[in-house]
Amino acid sequence: MTSAVRPPARILLVDDHALVRRGVRLILDGEPDLEVVAEAGDGAEAVAAARSDDGLDLAVLDIAMPRMTGLQAARELARLRPGLRILMLTMYDNEEYFFEALRAGANGYVPKSVADRDLVEACRSALRDEPFIYPGAETALIRSYLDRVRSGAGLPERPVTEREEEILKLVAEGHTSKEIGDLLFISPKTVERHRANILQKLGLRDRLELTRYAIRAGLIEP
Amino acid sequence: MTSAVRPPARILLVDDHALVRRGVRLILDGEPDLEVVAEAGDGAEAVAAARSDDGLDLAVLDIAMPRMTGLQAARELARLRPGLRILMLTMYDNEEYFFEALRAGANGYVPKSVADRDLVEACRSALRDEPFIYPGAETALIRSYLDRVRSGAGLPERPVTEREEEILKLVAEGHTSKEIGDLLFISPKTVERHRANILQKLGLRDRLELTRYAIRAGLIEP
DNA sequence: CTGTCCATCCGTGCCGGCACCCATGCGCGA
DNA sequence: TCGCGCATGGGTGCCGGCACGGATGGACAG
Numbered sequence: 001m002t003s004a005v006r007p008p009a010r011i012l013l014v015d016d017h018a019l020v021r022r023g024v025r026l027i028l029d030g031e032p033d034l035e036v037v038a039e040a041g042d043g044a045e046a047v048a049a050a051r052s053d054d055g056l057d058l059a060v061l062d063i064a065m066p067r068m069t070g071l072q073a074a075r076e077l078a079r080l081r082p083g084l085r086i087l088m089l090t091m092y093d094n095e096e097y098f099f100e101a102l103r104a105g106a107n108g109y110v111p112k113s114v115a116d117r118d119l120v121e122a123c124r125s126a127l128r129d130e131p132f133i134y135p136g137a138e139t140a141l142i143r144s145y146l147d148r149v150r151s152g153a154g155l156p157e158r159p160v161t162e163r164e165e166e167i168l169k170l171v172a173e174g175h176t177s178k179e180i181g182d183l184l185f186i187s188p189k190t191v192e193r194h195r196a197n198i199l200q201k202l203g204l205r206d207r208l209e210l211t212r213y214a215i216r217a218g219l220i221e222p
Numbered sequence: 223m224t225s226a227v228r229p230p231a232r233i234l235l236v237d238d239h240a241l242v243r244r245g246v247r248l249i250l251d252g253e254p255d256l257e258v259v260a261e262a263g264d265g266a267e268a269v270a271a272a273r274s275d276d277g278l279d280l281a282v283l284d285i286a287m288p289r290m291t292g293l294q295a296a297r298e299l300a301r302l303r304p305g306l307r308i309l310m311l312t313m314y315d316n317e318e319y320f321f322e323a324l325r326a327g328a329n330g331y332v333p334k335s336v337a338d339r340d341l342v343e344a345c346r347s348a349l350r351d352e353p354f355i356y357p358g359a360e361t362a363l364i365r366s367y368l369d370r371v372r373s374g375a376g377l378p379e380r381p382v383t384e385r386e387e388e389i390l391k392l393v394a395e396g397h398t399s400k401e402i403g404d405l406l407f408i409s410p411k412t413v414e415r416h417r418a419n420i421l422q423k424l425g426l427r428d429r430l431e432l433t434r435y436a437i438r439a440g441l442i443e444p
Numbered sequence: 445c446t447g448t449c450c451a452t453c454c455g456t457g458c459c460g461g462c463a464c465c466c467a468t469g470c471g472c473g474a
Numbered sequence: 475t476c477g478c479g480c481a482t483g484g485g486t487g488c489c490g491g492c493a494c495g496g497a498t499g500g501a502c503a504g
Contacts, residue, residue, distance in 0.1 A: 016335065017313065017333075017334035017335055018334070018335055018336060018337050018338070019245070019246065019249075019311075019332075019334045019335070019336060019337070019338060019341060020242055020245060020334055022245065022249060022337070022338040023241070023242060023244065023245010023246055023248060023249060023338075024241065024245055026245060026248040026249065027241075027244060027245060027248065089241075091239065111239075112239035112240070112241045112242060113238065113239055113240055113241070114240060114241060115240050115241070115244070116240075116241060116244040116245075119241060161449090161450070161451090163450080163451065164450095164451095174427070174428070174430045174431060174434075176489095176490070176491090177490075177491080178490090186451085186452070186453085187452075187453055187454085189452090189453055189454060189455090190451075190452050190453060192490095192491075192492075193451085193452080193453075193454095194451080194452095195491085195492085196491095196492065196493075196494095199492080205396070205492095206396070206491070206492075207430060207491070207492095208396045208429060208430060208433055209396060211430055211433055211434065212433065212437075215434075215437065383479090383480065383481085385480080385481065386480095386481095398459095398460065398461090399460075399461080400460090408481085408482070408483085409482075409483055409484080411482090411483055411484060411485090412481070412482050412483060412484095414460095414461080414462075415481085415482080415483080416481080416482095417461085417462085418462070418463075418464095419480095421462085427462095428461070428462075429461070429462095
Protein backbone atom coordinates (compact mmCIF):
# COMPACT_ATOMS: atom_id res chain seq x y z
CA MET A 1 0.00 0.00 0.00
CA THR A 2 2.99 2.31 0.27
CA SER A 3 4.41 4.10 -2.70
CA ALA A 4 7.82 2.48 -2.27
CA VAL A 5 7.18 0.36 -5.34
CA ARG A 6 6.60 1.83 -8.76
CA PRO A 7 2.86 2.05 -9.41
CA PRO A 8 1.55 -0.42 -11.98
CA ALA A 9 1.37 0.64 -15.62
CA ARG A 10 -2.05 1.95 -16.60
CA ILE A 11 -3.37 -0.03 -19.54
CA LEU A 12 -6.20 0.55 -21.99
CA LEU A 13 -7.53 -2.74 -23.33
CA VAL A 14 -9.36 -2.68 -26.66
CA ASP A 15 -11.08 -5.69 -28.20
CA ASP A 16 -14.54 -6.07 -29.64
CA HIS A 17 -15.09 -9.37 -27.85
CA ALA A 18 -16.02 -8.89 -24.21
CA LEU A 19 -14.94 -12.42 -23.49
CA VAL A 20 -11.46 -11.86 -24.88
CA ARG A 21 -11.20 -8.58 -22.97
CA ARG A 22 -12.11 -10.38 -19.78
CA GLY A 23 -9.58 -13.12 -20.37
CA VAL A 24 -6.76 -10.75 -21.25
CA ARG A 25 -7.66 -8.59 -18.29
CA LEU A 26 -7.39 -11.57 -15.97
CA ILE A 27 -3.98 -12.32 -17.42
CA LEU A 28 -2.67 -8.77 -17.14
CA ASP A 29 -4.20 -7.93 -13.77
CA GLY A 30 -2.49 -11.02 -12.41
CA GLU A 31 0.79 -9.13 -12.77
CA PRO A 32 1.74 -6.66 -10.02
CA ASP A 33 3.26 -4.16 -12.45
CA LEU A 34 0.34 -4.15 -14.91
CA GLU A 35 -3.18 -2.88 -14.43
CA VAL A 36 -6.02 -2.55 -16.89
CA VAL A 37 -7.70 0.73 -16.04
CA ALA A 38 -9.95 1.06 -19.06
CA GLU A 39 -11.60 -1.08 -21.69
CA ALA A 40 -13.06 -0.31 -25.09
CA GLY A 41 -15.05 -2.39 -27.54
CA ASP A 42 -14.01 -0.64 -30.73
CA GLY A 43 -11.62 1.93 -32.10
CA ALA A 44 -13.92 4.89 -31.54
CA GLU A 45 -14.38 4.02 -27.87
CA ALA A 46 -10.64 3.58 -27.55
CA VAL A 47 -9.97 7.04 -28.90
CA ALA A 48 -12.61 8.48 -26.61
CA ALA A 49 -11.06 6.71 -23.63
CA ALA A 50 -7.60 8.04 -24.46
CA ARG A 51 -9.03 11.52 -24.89
CA SER A 52 -10.59 11.51 -21.43
CA ASP A 53 -7.63 9.94 -19.62
CA ASP A 54 -4.15 11.34 -20.20
CA GLY A 55 -2.49 9.05 -17.68
CA LEU A 56 -2.52 5.95 -19.82
CA ASP A 57 0.79 4.17 -20.35
CA LEU A 58 -0.12 1.46 -22.81
CA ALA A 59 -2.93 0.55 -25.19
CA VAL A 60 -3.43 -3.08 -26.11
CA LEU A 61 -5.34 -3.08 -29.40
CA ASP A 62 -7.00 -5.86 -31.33
CA ILE A 63 -6.66 -5.37 -35.08
CA ALA A 64 -9.93 -6.86 -36.29
CA MET A 65 -12.72 -4.68 -34.97
CA PRO A 66 -15.92 -3.34 -36.41
CA ARG A 67 -16.30 0.30 -37.48
CA MET A 68 -12.77 1.52 -36.81
CA THR A 69 -10.11 -1.15 -37.05
CA GLY A 70 -7.24 -1.40 -34.62
CA LEU A 71 -4.90 -0.01 -37.23
CA GLN A 72 -6.99 3.09 -37.76
CA ALA A 73 -7.35 3.45 -34.00
CA ALA A 74 -3.59 3.10 -33.57
CA ARG A 75 -2.95 5.94 -36.03
CA GLU A 76 -5.44 8.11 -34.18
CA LEU A 77 -4.08 7.21 -30.74
CA ALA A 78 -0.48 7.84 -31.79
CA ARG A 79 -1.51 11.25 -33.06
CA LEU A 80 -3.56 12.05 -29.97
CA ARG A 81 -1.18 10.79 -27.29
CA PRO A 82 2.38 10.63 -28.57
CA GLY A 83 3.60 9.23 -25.24
CA LEU A 84 1.18 6.33 -25.26
CA ARG A 85 2.72 2.99 -26.11
CA ILE A 86 0.71 0.80 -28.43
CA LEU A 87 0.71 -2.98 -28.55
CA MET A 88 -1.20 -4.63 -31.36
CA LEU A 89 -2.88 -7.89 -30.49
CA THR A 90 -4.07 -9.88 -33.43
CA MET A 91 -5.31 -13.12 -34.86
CA TYR A 92 -2.89 -12.80 -37.72
CA ASP A 93 0.83 -13.48 -37.57
CA ASN A 94 0.97 -12.13 -41.06
CA GLU A 95 3.90 -10.06 -42.22
CA GLU A 96 1.71 -7.55 -44.04
CA TYR A 97 -0.15 -6.73 -40.87
CA PHE A 98 3.06 -6.51 -38.95
CA PHE A 99 4.40 -3.69 -41.08
CA GLU A 100 1.02 -2.04 -41.32
CA ALA A 101 0.99 -2.00 -37.53
CA LEU A 102 4.44 -0.42 -37.37
CA ARG A 103 3.40 2.23 -39.86
CA ALA A 104 0.32 2.89 -37.78
CA GLY A 105 2.54 3.71 -34.82
CA ALA A 106 2.54 0.46 -32.88
CA ASN A 107 5.41 -0.33 -30.50
CA GLY A 108 4.76 -4.05 -30.48
CA TYR A 109 2.88 -6.77 -32.24
CA VAL A 110 1.58 -9.90 -30.53
CA PRO A 111 -0.34 -12.69 -32.26
CA LYS A 112 -3.09 -14.26 -30.21
CA SER A 113 -1.40 -17.59 -30.75
CA VAL A 114 1.25 -16.73 -28.16
CA ALA A 115 1.16 -17.87 -24.55
CA ASP A 116 0.04 -15.56 -21.77
CA ARG A 117 3.59 -15.11 -20.46
CA ASP A 118 4.62 -13.75 -23.83
CA LEU A 119 1.84 -11.19 -23.79
CA VAL A 120 2.95 -9.99 -20.38
CA GLU A 121 6.55 -9.76 -21.55
CA ALA A 122 5.49 -7.91 -24.69
CA CYS A 123 3.65 -5.37 -22.54
CA ARG A 124 6.73 -4.87 -20.38
CA SER A 125 8.97 -4.51 -23.43
CA ALA A 126 6.68 -1.93 -24.94
CA LEU A 127 6.55 -0.05 -21.63
CA ARG A 128 10.36 0.02 -21.50
CA ASP A 129 10.29 1.38 -25.05
CA GLU A 130 12.29 -1.58 -26.21
CA PRO A 131 11.07 -1.77 -29.72
CA PHE A 132 10.88 -5.45 -30.36
CA ILE A 133 11.92 -7.97 -27.79
CA TYR A 134 9.66 -10.29 -29.60
CA PRO A 135 7.52 -12.92 -27.92
CA GLY A 136 8.87 -16.12 -29.46
CA ALA A 137 7.88 -18.00 -32.56
CA GLU A 138 7.88 -14.99 -34.89
CA THR A 139 11.44 -15.47 -35.96
CA ALA A 140 10.81 -15.10 -39.68
CA LEU A 141 9.00 -11.83 -39.18
CA ILE A 142 11.58 -10.49 -36.77
CA ARG A 143 14.49 -11.45 -38.91
CA SER A 144 12.98 -9.72 -41.88
CA TYR A 145 12.30 -6.62 -39.82
CA LEU A 146 15.72 -6.52 -38.23
CA ASP A 147 17.34 -7.04 -41.59
CA ARG A 148 15.57 -4.03 -42.97
CA VAL A 149 16.43 -1.88 -39.97
CA ARG A 150 20.07 -2.96 -40.01
CA SER A 151 20.42 -2.32 -43.70
CA GLY A 152 19.43 1.23 -42.95
CA ALA A 153 16.38 0.99 -45.12
CA GLY A 154 14.07 1.86 -42.28
CA LEU A 155 10.45 0.98 -42.66
CA PRO A 156 9.51 0.17 -46.20
CA GLU A 157 7.47 2.95 -47.72
CA ARG A 158 3.92 2.25 -48.54
CA PRO A 159 4.32 2.61 -52.25
CA VAL A 160 0.82 3.44 -53.40
CA THR A 161 -0.15 7.05 -54.06
CA GLU A 162 -3.34 8.65 -52.75
CA ARG A 163 -5.10 8.29 -56.04
CA GLU A 164 -4.06 4.68 -56.21
CA GLU A 165 -5.33 4.02 -52.72
CA GLU A 166 -8.64 5.53 -53.76
CA ILE A 167 -8.85 3.13 -56.67
CA LEU A 168 -7.54 0.32 -54.48
CA LYS A 169 -10.46 0.68 -52.09
CA LEU A 170 -13.03 0.78 -54.85
CA VAL A 171 -11.54 -2.22 -56.62
CA ALA A 172 -11.42 -4.14 -53.33
CA GLU A 173 -15.06 -3.31 -52.74
CA GLY A 174 -15.90 -5.18 -55.90
CA HIS A 175 -16.57 -2.38 -58.36
CA THR A 176 -15.71 -2.95 -61.99
CA SER A 177 -13.38 -0.67 -63.91
CA LYS A 178 -16.33 0.93 -65.64
CA GLU A 179 -18.15 1.61 -62.37
CA ILE A 180 -15.05 3.16 -60.85
CA GLY A 181 -14.45 5.20 -63.96
CA ASP A 182 -17.99 6.56 -63.83
CA LEU A 183 -17.58 7.29 -60.12
CA LEU A 184 -14.32 9.18 -60.49
CA PHE A 185 -15.10 10.70 -63.90
CA ILE A 186 -12.14 9.03 -65.58
CA SER A 187 -11.78 6.42 -68.27
CA PRO A 188 -12.12 2.77 -67.27
CA LYS A 189 -8.78 2.26 -68.96
CA THR A 190 -7.17 4.65 -66.52
CA VAL A 191 -8.68 2.70 -63.67
CA GLU A 192 -7.17 -0.45 -65.10
CA ARG A 193 -3.84 1.27 -65.47
CA HIS A 194 -3.90 2.31 -61.82
CA ARG A 195 -5.01 -1.11 -60.75
CA ALA A 196 -2.16 -2.69 -62.68
CA ASN A 197 0.33 -0.33 -61.04
CA ILE A 198 -1.08 -1.14 -57.60
CA LEU A 199 -0.88 -4.87 -58.16
CA GLN A 200 2.67 -4.52 -59.38
CA LYS A 201 3.75 -2.29 -56.49
CA LEU A 202 2.23 -4.47 -53.80
CA GLY A 203 3.32 -7.72 -55.38
CA LEU A 204 -0.23 -8.98 -55.67
CA ARG A 205 -1.70 -11.12 -58.42
CA ASP A 206 -5.33 -10.10 -58.83
CA ARG A 207 -8.35 -8.29 -57.39
CA LEU A 208 -8.92 -11.06 -54.95
CA GLU A 209 -5.54 -10.74 -53.26
CA LEU A 210 -6.02 -7.01 -53.43
CA THR A 211 -9.28 -7.33 -51.53
CA ARG A 212 -7.66 -9.32 -48.77
CA TYR A 213 -4.79 -6.83 -48.65
CA ALA A 214 -7.27 -3.98 -48.24
CA ILE A 215 -9.07 -5.82 -45.46
CA ARG A 216 -5.81 -6.59 -43.68
CA ALA A 217 -4.68 -2.99 -44.02
CA GLY A 218 -7.95 -1.77 -42.54
CA LEU A 219 -8.86 0.14 -45.68
CA ILE A 220 -12.21 -1.58 -46.05
CA GLU A 221 -14.43 -3.81 -43.93
CA PRO A 222 -15.17 -7.39 -44.89
CA MET B 223 -11.68 -32.82 -0.71
CA THR B 224 -14.65 -34.94 0.24
CA SER B 225 -17.12 -36.12 -2.34
CA ALA B 226 -20.03 -34.51 -0.54
CA VAL B 227 -20.23 -31.94 -3.33
CA ARG B 228 -20.79 -32.88 -6.93
CA PRO B 229 -17.41 -32.94 -8.69
CA PRO B 230 -16.84 -30.13 -11.17
CA ALA B 231 -17.79 -30.66 -14.81
CA ARG B 232 -14.85 -31.77 -16.92
CA ILE B 233 -14.42 -29.41 -19.84
CA LEU B 234 -12.47 -29.63 -23.11
CA LEU B 235 -11.48 -26.17 -24.33
CA VAL B 236 -10.74 -25.75 -28.04
CA ASP B 237 -9.46 -22.55 -29.63
CA ASP B 238 -6.58 -21.93 -31.98
CA HIS B 239 -5.39 -18.88 -30.02
CA ALA B 240 -3.43 -19.83 -26.93
CA LEU B 241 -4.20 -16.43 -25.45
CA VAL B 242 -7.93 -16.89 -25.78
CA ARG B 243 -7.70 -20.38 -24.33
CA ARG B 244 -5.81 -19.02 -21.38
CA GLY B 245 -8.34 -16.28 -20.76
CA VAL B 246 -11.36 -18.54 -21.07
CA ARG B 247 -9.66 -21.07 -18.84
CA LEU B 248 -9.16 -18.43 -16.17
CA ILE B 249 -12.83 -17.54 -16.39
CA LEU B 250 -14.09 -21.11 -16.21
CA ASP B 251 -11.64 -22.38 -13.61
CA GLY B 252 -12.77 -19.54 -11.39
CA GLU B 253 -16.08 -21.37 -11.00
CA PRO B 254 -16.24 -24.21 -8.45
CA ASP B 255 -18.49 -26.35 -10.63
CA LEU B 256 -16.44 -26.00 -13.83
CA GLU B 257 -12.98 -27.30 -14.58
CA VAL B 258 -11.00 -27.23 -17.82
CA VAL B 259 -9.25 -30.59 -17.94
CA ALA B 260 -8.03 -30.50 -21.53
CA GLU B 261 -7.16 -28.00 -24.23
CA ALA B 262 -6.81 -28.30 -27.98
CA GLY B 263 -5.57 -25.89 -30.63
CA ASP B 264 -7.61 -27.20 -33.55
CA GLY B 265 -10.39 -29.59 -34.43
CA ALA B 266 -8.14 -32.58 -34.98
CA GLU B 267 -6.56 -32.20 -31.55
CA ALA B 268 -10.01 -31.84 -30.04
CA VAL B 269 -11.18 -35.10 -31.57
CA ALA B 270 -8.01 -36.82 -30.40
CA ALA B 271 -8.54 -35.47 -26.88
CA ALA B 272 -12.13 -36.69 -26.80
CA ARG B 273 -11.02 -40.08 -28.07
CA SER B 274 -8.47 -40.53 -25.31
CA ASP B 275 -10.69 -39.26 -22.50
CA ASP B 276 -14.22 -40.59 -22.17
CA GLY B 277 -14.99 -38.69 -18.99
CA LEU B 278 -15.51 -35.30 -20.61
CA ASP B 279 -18.77 -33.50 -19.89
CA LEU B 280 -18.55 -30.46 -22.14
CA ALA B 281 -16.57 -29.22 -25.12
CA VAL B 282 -16.24 -25.48 -25.69
CA LEU B 283 -15.40 -25.03 -29.37
CA ASP B 284 -14.29 -22.01 -31.37
CA ILE B 285 -15.77 -22.01 -34.87
CA ALA B 286 -12.98 -20.37 -36.83
CA MET B 287 -9.95 -22.61 -36.67
CA PRO B 288 -7.36 -23.72 -39.17
CA ARG B 289 -7.48 -27.17 -40.76
CA MET B 290 -10.69 -28.48 -39.20
CA THR B 291 -13.27 -25.86 -38.28
CA GLY B 292 -15.20 -26.00 -35.04
CA LEU B 293 -18.30 -27.06 -36.93
CA GLN B 294 -16.60 -30.04 -38.49
CA ALA B 295 -15.09 -30.90 -35.11
CA ALA B 296 -18.53 -30.63 -33.50
CA ARG B 297 -20.00 -33.13 -35.94
CA GLU B 298 -17.14 -35.50 -35.29
CA LEU B 299 -17.36 -35.08 -31.52
CA ALA B 300 -21.13 -35.57 -31.47
CA ARG B 301 -20.65 -38.79 -33.43
CA LEU B 302 -17.77 -39.99 -31.26
CA ARG B 303 -19.20 -39.12 -27.85
CA PRO B 304 -22.97 -38.80 -27.97
CA GLY B 305 -23.10 -37.88 -24.28
CA LEU B 306 -20.70 -34.96 -24.68
CA ARG B 307 -22.32 -31.55 -24.61
CA ILE B 308 -21.01 -29.04 -27.10
CA LEU B 309 -20.92 -25.29 -26.75
CA MET B 310 -19.89 -23.26 -29.78
CA LEU B 311 -17.90 -20.14 -29.05
CA THR B 312 -17.54 -17.75 -31.94
CA MET B 313 -16.63 -14.31 -33.18
CA TYR B 314 -19.72 -14.16 -35.32
CA ASP B 315 -23.30 -13.78 -34.24
CA ASN B 316 -24.15 -14.67 -37.79
CA GLU B 317 -27.44 -16.41 -38.28
CA GLU B 318 -26.01 -18.83 -40.81
CA TYR B 319 -23.56 -20.20 -38.31
CA PHE B 320 -26.00 -20.26 -35.47
CA PHE B 321 -28.18 -22.77 -37.27
CA GLU B 322 -25.16 -24.49 -38.72
CA ALA B 323 -23.91 -25.05 -35.18
CA LEU B 324 -27.23 -26.53 -34.12
CA ARG B 325 -27.14 -28.90 -37.06
CA ALA B 326 -23.58 -29.89 -36.20
CA GLY B 327 -24.82 -31.10 -32.84
CA ALA B 328 -24.08 -28.11 -30.64
CA ASN B 329 -26.10 -27.65 -27.45
CA GLY B 330 -25.34 -23.97 -27.22
CA TYR B 331 -23.95 -21.03 -29.15
CA VAL B 332 -22.10 -18.18 -27.50
CA PRO B 333 -20.69 -15.16 -29.35
CA LYS B 334 -17.40 -13.88 -28.00
CA SER B 335 -19.08 -10.55 -27.53
CA VAL B 336 -20.88 -11.78 -24.40
CA ALA B 337 -19.67 -11.15 -20.89
CA ASP B 338 -17.87 -13.81 -18.88
CA ARG B 339 -20.88 -14.43 -16.65
CA ASP B 340 -22.91 -15.34 -19.70
CA LEU B 341 -20.33 -17.84 -20.84
CA VAL B 342 -20.42 -19.50 -17.44
CA GLU B 343 -24.21 -19.59 -17.50
CA ALA B 344 -24.20 -20.98 -21.03
CA CYS B 345 -21.89 -23.76 -19.88
CA ARG B 346 -24.20 -24.59 -17.00
CA SER B 347 -27.25 -24.53 -19.25
CA ALA B 348 -25.59 -26.86 -21.71
CA LEU B 349 -24.56 -29.18 -18.88
CA ARG B 350 -28.16 -29.30 -17.63
CA ASP B 351 -29.19 -30.13 -21.20
CA GLU B 352 -31.32 -27.04 -21.33
CA PRO B 353 -31.25 -26.31 -25.00
CA PHE B 354 -31.17 -22.54 -25.17
CA ILE B 355 -31.25 -20.39 -22.10
CA TYR B 356 -29.55 -17.85 -24.20
CA PRO B 357 -26.87 -15.53 -22.87
CA GLY B 358 -28.36 -12.08 -23.44
CA ALA B 359 -27.94 -9.53 -26.18
CA GLU B 360 -28.64 -11.91 -29.06
CA THR B 361 -32.24 -10.91 -29.28
CA ALA B 362 -32.41 -10.65 -33.04
CA LEU B 363 -31.01 -14.10 -33.50
CA ILE B 364 -33.09 -15.59 -30.73
CA ARG B 365 -36.26 -13.96 -31.90
CA SER B 366 -35.67 -15.19 -35.40
CA TYR B 367 -34.99 -18.67 -34.07
CA LEU B 368 -38.02 -18.70 -31.82
CA ASP B 369 -40.19 -17.37 -34.60
CA ARG B 370 -39.18 -20.16 -36.87
CA VAL B 371 -39.67 -22.79 -34.22
CA ARG B 372 -43.07 -21.39 -33.29
CA SER B 373 -44.16 -21.19 -36.88
CA GLY B 374 -43.38 -24.88 -37.10
CA ALA B 375 -40.83 -24.33 -39.83
CA GLY B 376 -38.10 -26.02 -37.86
CA LEU B 377 -34.50 -25.33 -38.69
CA PRO B 378 -33.88 -23.67 -42.01
CA GLU B 379 -32.07 -25.81 -44.52
CA ARG B 380 -28.35 -25.67 -44.62
CA PRO B 381 -27.55 -23.26 -47.43
CA VAL B 382 -24.46 -24.91 -48.83
CA THR B 383 -23.51 -28.58 -48.83
CA GLU B 384 -20.22 -29.86 -47.42
CA ARG B 385 -18.75 -30.29 -50.85
CA GLU B 386 -19.83 -26.80 -51.77
CA GLU B 387 -18.26 -25.38 -48.64
CA GLU B 388 -15.03 -27.12 -49.58
CA ILE B 389 -15.10 -25.46 -52.99
CA LEU B 390 -16.23 -22.19 -51.41
CA LYS B 391 -13.12 -22.02 -49.27
CA LEU B 392 -10.79 -22.78 -52.16
CA VAL B 393 -12.47 -20.25 -54.45
CA ALA B 394 -12.31 -17.63 -51.71
CA GLU B 395 -8.62 -18.34 -51.27
CA GLY B 396 -8.10 -17.27 -54.85
CA HIS B 397 -7.61 -20.56 -56.62
CA THR B 398 -8.78 -20.88 -60.21
CA SER B 399 -11.25 -23.51 -61.28
CA LYS B 400 -8.49 -25.54 -62.85
CA GLU B 401 -6.36 -25.45 -59.69
CA ILE B 402 -9.29 -26.54 -57.55
CA GLY B 403 -10.16 -29.26 -60.02
CA ASP B 404 -6.61 -30.60 -59.88
CA LEU B 405 -6.69 -30.42 -56.09
CA LEU B 406 -9.96 -32.31 -55.70
CA PHE B 407 -9.47 -34.61 -58.71
CA ILE B 408 -12.59 -33.35 -60.46
CA SER B 409 -13.18 -31.44 -63.67
CA PRO B 410 -12.83 -27.66 -63.61
CA LYS B 411 -16.31 -27.57 -65.09
CA THR B 412 -17.66 -29.28 -61.99
CA VAL B 413 -15.91 -26.70 -59.86
CA GLU B 414 -17.57 -23.96 -61.87
CA ARG B 415 -20.90 -25.68 -61.52
CA HIS B 416 -20.49 -25.82 -57.72
CA ARG B 417 -19.32 -22.24 -57.63
CA ALA B 418 -22.36 -21.15 -59.60
CA ASN B 419 -24.66 -23.03 -57.20
CA ILE B 420 -22.95 -21.44 -54.21
CA LEU B 421 -23.24 -17.95 -55.61
CA GLN B 422 -26.89 -18.52 -56.35
CA LYS B 423 -27.66 -20.01 -52.92
CA LEU B 424 -25.90 -17.29 -51.00
CA GLY B 425 -27.16 -14.50 -53.20
CA LEU B 426 -23.67 -13.35 -54.12
CA ARG B 427 -22.46 -11.94 -57.40
CA ASP B 428 -18.88 -13.07 -57.88
CA ARG B 429 -15.73 -14.51 -56.32
CA LEU B 430 -14.98 -11.23 -54.67
CA GLU B 431 -18.18 -11.12 -52.69
CA LEU B 432 -17.69 -14.78 -51.98
CA THR B 433 -14.26 -14.06 -50.52
CA ARG B 434 -15.60 -11.43 -48.17
CA TYR B 435 -18.42 -13.75 -47.19
CA ALA B 436 -15.89 -16.45 -46.34
CA ILE B 437 -13.82 -14.02 -44.30
CA ARG B 438 -16.87 -12.77 -42.41
CA ALA B 439 -17.97 -16.33 -41.79
CA GLY B 440 -14.55 -17.24 -40.47
CA LEU B 441 -13.99 -19.90 -43.09
CA ILE B 442 -10.71 -18.39 -44.24
CA GLU B 443 -8.20 -15.80 -43.04
CA PRO B 444 -7.70 -12.49 -44.87
C1' DC C 445 15.51 23.46 -68.24
C1' DT C 446 15.39 18.74 -67.80
C1' DG C 447 14.35 14.70 -65.68
C1' DT C 448 11.16 12.21 -62.81
C1' DC C 449 6.83 11.10 -60.97
C1' DC C 450 2.01 11.18 -61.30
C1' DA C 451 -2.45 10.94 -63.55
C1' DT C 452 -4.59 10.55 -67.59
C1' DC C 453 -5.68 7.75 -71.84
C1' DC C 454 -5.44 4.11 -75.90
C1' DG C 455 -4.99 -0.78 -78.45
C1' DT C 456 -4.27 -5.75 -78.54
C1' DG C 457 -4.67 -10.20 -76.87
C1' DC C 458 -5.30 -14.10 -73.66
C1' DC C 459 -7.60 -16.27 -70.15
C1' DG C 460 -10.76 -17.05 -66.64
C1' DG C 461 -15.24 -15.88 -64.39
C1' DC C 462 -19.86 -16.42 -64.99
C1' DA C 463 -24.48 -17.27 -67.24
C1' DC C 464 -27.04 -19.97 -69.88
C1' DC C 465 -27.95 -24.61 -71.96
C1' DC C 466 -27.47 -29.78 -71.40
C1' DA C 467 -26.89 -34.99 -69.37
C1' DT C 468 -25.70 -39.02 -65.95
C1' DG C 469 -25.34 -41.81 -61.74
C1' DC C 470 -26.37 -42.29 -56.99
C1' DG C 471 -28.82 -42.31 -52.66
C1' DC C 472 -32.83 -41.25 -50.08
C1' DG C 473 -37.39 -40.36 -48.85
C1' DA C 474 -42.34 -39.82 -50.29
C1' DT D 475 -41.07 -46.76 -57.91
C1' DC D 476 -40.53 -42.17 -58.87
C1' DG D 477 -38.91 -37.90 -57.99
C1' DC D 478 -35.55 -34.95 -55.88
C1' DG D 479 -31.16 -33.24 -54.39
C1' DC D 480 -26.34 -33.83 -54.85
C1' DA D 481 -22.03 -34.46 -57.31
C1' DT D 482 -20.26 -35.21 -61.50
C1' DG D 483 -19.30 -33.78 -66.42
C1' DG D 484 -19.77 -31.03 -71.08
C1' DG D 485 -20.66 -26.88 -74.61
C1' DT D 486 -21.16 -21.96 -75.91
C1' DG D 487 -20.66 -17.23 -75.51
C1' DC D 488 -19.99 -12.70 -73.41
C1' DC D 489 -17.47 -9.79 -70.68
C1' DG D 490 -14.14 -8.23 -67.60
C1' DG D 491 -9.49 -8.79 -65.44
C1' DC D 492 -4.89 -8.43 -66.47
C1' DA D 493 -0.44 -8.16 -69.19
C1' DC D 494 1.85 -5.94 -72.53
C1' DG D 495 2.75 -2.31 -75.64
C1' DG D 496 2.32 2.79 -76.41
C1' DA D 497 1.30 8.26 -75.56
C1' DT D 498 0.41 13.10 -73.27
C1' DG D 499 0.34 16.91 -69.98
C1' DG D 500 1.27 18.84 -65.53
C1' DA D 501 3.87 19.37 -61.09
C1' DC D 502 8.00 19.68 -58.79
C1' DA D 503 13.03 19.19 -57.75
C1' DG D 504 17.65 19.23 -59.12
